[in-house]
Structures are given as structure tokens and as C-alpha cells.
Amino acid sequence: MRKRFFIRLLVLLLGYASQAQMGVMSTADSLYGHGNFTKAIYVYKTLEDQDLVADKIAKSYLAIGNYDAALNYYKQRVEAHPDDALSIYEYAKLLSRTKHYEASIAQFNTLMNIDFRNPNYHYEMGLALDRMDDSTAIDRFIAAYKLDDTHQKAIFKIGKYYLKKRKHEIANQYIDKGLESYANNLELISLKAQNYYYHYDYKNAQIWFEKLLEMGESSEFIHEKLSMVYAEFSEFEKAIEQRKLALKFNPLDATALFVIGTYYEKLEDFATAESYIQQSLKLKDVPLDFEYQKLGFVLNRQNKFKEAIKAFQTSIKEDPENVASEFYLLITKDKYYADYDAKVKLYEDFLKKHQDAMFSEFAKKRLKELKDERFMKE
Template identity: 60%
Template sequence: MKLIFALICISISLNTYAQNSKNTADMLFAKGNFTKAIEAYKSIKNLDEVYDKIAKAYIAIGNYGKGLEYYKKALTAHPEDALLKYEYAQLLTKTKNYEVSNQLFRDLIKTDILNPNYHYELGLVLEKQRDTTSLDAYKTTYNLDSTHQKAIFKIAKHSLQKRKFEDAHKLIDKGLESYDQNIELISLKAQAYYHQEYYTHSVVWFKKLLELGEASEFIHEKLSLSYAENSDYEDAIYHRKEALKYNPYDANAIFVIGTYYERLNNFEMAEEYVSNALKIKDVSLSHEYQRLGTILNRQKKYEKAIKAFQKSLKEDPSNIMSEFFLIRTKDEFYADIDSKIKLYEDYLKKKEKSPFKTYAETRLKELKQEKFIEQD
């Protein structure tokens, strides 16, 4: 009798110890002390019950290899546990084991064909495998759950890429009905309007992203471009400058700001930004120097404009626009009428097929008449 009582006490003691060990491990896990939690779980006698916990702890510290190893052990111990299989398949996808995760999700779908997440996760795998049937999986997800935000995003994004804007808007609006602050769907909405060239609408939706704290170079750049298309150059300048904060040496963005200032007739600021862009660029600058020359001309800084057009031609000798602008600027700058006449005569000899030939001939005629009058 005493022996039986002793065995019962030992059994109770062992169970209590095992339970206490599991509770300790669970507490360590809950507090984020994952390495200690792993040690505590491994000290438990019946590991079959905690393999999944060990796997999750390894995943939490970024050791996906060990996570896979212990999920596999958990599934061996509990082969019918759908949740374990689902989590293991997700980890396989994350670690690019697509063939295995593909099969596991297909197995899960066979057991519960009406589970929308099984279809969505399979879609993610198929997409990674560059299998176009991924879209079918996302559509099945949506048909099973019309509020599934991630599936809606995937289908709407595909519609946008195919320029099926009406389909994209319908899906996005459906998604926003159930969650009106979905950043991804709002971004798609803004981009759809932008690509449709409905710039007033795109401004509204890109600004929603800013209101939700989603500021980025992309958003500010698209806002700037949208405002510019509506000739709102002050707002366009503001947002392009905000975009520059993410990439301060973006010569193209700096140059564009200069062109916006030019549209506002603020030629001093236009000159500053275009000049700064030129300092940064290391490719052919013919067009940029040409633009700088025209800005300088608007300020009647003819001597500086001449140098800009000369630099433009040095960058690209075939730039006929800069070549002609150079002559026109010299025409404005030179005081000697004979020098002006020679400019156009030399130009017409060299450029018989120039698109500016008629203008050059007319201007030459005017100059000769002026000279004749002066001589009289």
C-alpha cells in the first residue's frame, strides 16, 4: 500500500514539475525572452506537446532553419493538426521552399475548400513561382470572402497593371468599404487616377496617404507631378522639394523644380535650380544648358546665356535648337549691326535645310534694312 501511495506521489510530483516547466517556458516566451524559453521548453519530458512552441521561439529570433526543423517534428507528432500544417507551410513560403509549401496548401484546401486563407496563401506561392494561376487563387479567395483586403489588393493591382481602371476602382472601393484606411488600396486608387490623367483626383488620394502618415519620395513626387499637370506650380515645387529630402542629389528633380520656377516667371530661382542640376549631372547636358540659356535670356543676361548655349553645343554639337538660340542671343547682345548680319549670313550658308531658315532670312533682311536706313 505504501509503495502504491509513493508511486502516486511521484507521478503527481512529476506532472506538477512538467506543468511548472511549461508555465515557466510560456512566461519567458510571452515576455520575449525567446532563447531562455527554448531552453525551458527543451527541458520538458514530453516534447511532442511543445515542438510548435520551440519552432515559434526560433522564428522569433530569426533562426528559420531551426523553426522549420521543429515544425516538422511537431507535424510528425500531430499529422492531422491543420493549424500546424498552415503555419509550417507559411514558413516554407517565407524561406522560399515553394514546391513543398505549394503541396501543403493544396492538401489543406482538400480538407477545407471553403477556407479563403488557404487559397490566398497558395496564390502567394504560385506568384513566387511565376505561375499565372495565382490570380485565380486570389479571385477564389475574394469569392469566398469579399472583405479579404489582401486578395482585393492583389486583384486590383493586376487590373491596374492591365490598365483596366474601371475594374480596379470597383475592387478598391469594395475593399475600402470594410476598411477605409487600407494604405495599399488608397495608394492603388491614387495611382489609378494618376495613370488615367485625372490629376485633381490623384492629388486627393495621394494626400490621404500623407494624412495617414505615409510620406515617401514616391508620394511627394507623384503629388508634385499631379499639381504641375494642373498648373499649380507652387504646390508642385513644395512637394518636389519634399521628395528631394529623400534624395538630395537627384539632379532631375532639381532641374524640374527650376522649370516650375520658370513657369512662375521666378527666373532667379529657376536659374539657381537649373544651375545646381547641371553641377550634379554627369551625362550629356546639352538640353539642360539650353534651358538655362533660355532662362538667362528672359532676364536679359545675354552674355551668360551665350556661354550657356555654347556649353550646350559643346555637349551636343547636333543640337540645332541651341545653335539657333545662340545666334538669336548674340543678335540681342551685339551692338554692331555688321556683326549681326554676318551671324545670319554664316548661319544660312551652313544650314540651308534648317527649320529656322525662314526666320533667319527674314531677320537678315530686317538687319540690312536697318543698316541702309542708318547709312542714309
């Protein structure tokens, strides 16, 4: 009787413990479902079987952007449940996202062994290979397409690949196939417009760039290319309108201002053309004396005095009033030249030109040192 009592008591206690664990799990799941990920992690970690909830902890860490912790828990889950394809898939994607490409590819190979006919495994593996600049990435994208010819992301990658290879007809075939199943895919429509543009088929390029505008798209690239298309057909008013829209994304684009000026010239609006071209020239005519001066400093620090002299000379050409660059040129020549007479002459010439400059006291002091050194040497 006593033995039966203890057995019943043990079963009862185990039941209570199991119910308690289920309650904790339910609480953690509720916190996760409502976006309270940090508290969900805390509650999940109180459960005894951590392998059971490692994937949920990983997802919670992923949600708050702690990728290292998410990777650790995905790894724990995968090691404990090597047949859990979903966890392996999420783990592989996160490895790729965090630039652990080779480890990611290894996990995708594991997934291929589980289900080779899953197109997403091929596509995601292709992304990892693409990020490594591995030329075999296209093979994975094509494999994904063959398994699912409506796979929009794979189609985009394939179309882009053939566009870069200048194989415009092949690119168009894939793009059209993608648009059959998703006619409003902005990425494919943009790719189609570019494909026609770079194939010099401006008539069709215009149709597809205009379609992007109709769908509410607006970017410097779209407006710039559409402007150039209109100009090809001598529709200069439309070309100006589009180039001005492109200019809003980059108001200091000297090239865009100049091109708009040339379009106004075509319309014989010479005053406006002059205005835009003048603006363009002002932006292009920015003195780079400080930049060359900085280059001279860097070269001096490396004892590349000959190159530094050229940099300071260029700085002075950019701005003849830059006394600082003249002085730095002077002391660089002082280091580079061995001839005392030549050095003395340089300092004398500098002081004649800049008697009251902020560098004149140093120049006077150095001139005296050079004369003394020359006297002692003689």
C-alpha cells in the first residue's frame, strides 16, 4: 500500500511539474507573440530542456538584433536536432547574413541532402555564393528557377546576371517570365527598363521607365535615364523636367546642371542655358589647394619630399594666395635640397614677398641658421 502511495504521489508531482513547465512555455510564447522578446528570452531560459526552446530563444535574439547570441542558440538547436530542417534553414540564412559564408554554405549543403528539390535552399545558397563573388552563384539561382519558375527573387538575380553580361535577349526572356506571374514586380520592371536602355532600345526603355513613374517610383537613376531617353527623341522639355527631378536627389551635381543647360540651348532659351552652365562651372571650379596641401603633409611624413614638392606646387596653382602652401613648399625644399646657397635664396625670396606673413619669423630664424651653417662649413 505504501509503495503504491509513493508511486501515485510521484506521478502526481511529475504531472504538476509538467503542467508548470507548460505554463512557463505558454507565458514565454505569449511574450514572444506580443513582441516582448527580451522578457520572452528570460522566461524561456528558466525551462529545464533548453534544447527544446533553443530555436525560440534564437528567434527572440534575432528579433532584437543580437546576432551572435542568435547564432549560438541556433547552433545548439541544430546540434540537438540535426533533422530539424527549418532550424537549419534559419541558421544557414543568419550565417550568410552575418558574413559567415562558408559555414552558411555547409548548412545549405546539409539541407540539400534533406530535400534537394526545395528552391529556396538553392536560392539562399546562391546568395551566400554571390556575396563571396563566387561565379557558381548563378547555377544555384538557375536551379531555384528550374524548381519554381515563378520564383521572383531567383528570376531577378538571373535577369541581372545576363544584363551585366550584355546578353539582353536572354535577360528579357527571364524578366518576362517573372512578370507573367507578378506583373507589378518593381524590381523586374526596373530591370526591364535598364535592359532596353543599355541595349540602346530607347523607345521600349521609355515605356518601362514611364511605367515605374506611374507606379509611384522616383529615384535619381530613373529620372536621369528617362531624361536621356527623352533627349534622344529631341523631347527637350520633358528631358529638362526629368533631369530637374533627378537634381533634387543631388543638388550639387555639376554634370546635371550642365546637361540641363545644353537642353535649354536646344530650345534656344539661351539666357536660361547660360544660367545653368554658369552654375555648373562654379561647382566644378572649386579650388583644391587645401586637399593638395594635405597631400603634401602626408608625403612629407613619409620623407617623399620630391612628391611633396609637386603637391604643394599644385596647391599654389589652385590658389596663388595660399601663403601656407608656399611656406610648406619652402621648408620641404629645405629638407630636400643639399645646396646651402639655393636654400638661402629660397628663404630670401619668401621673405621679400611675405615680410609680414605669420610664417616670416620662422623663415628669418631658419635663414640665419642656414647662413651660419654655410659660414661654418666654409
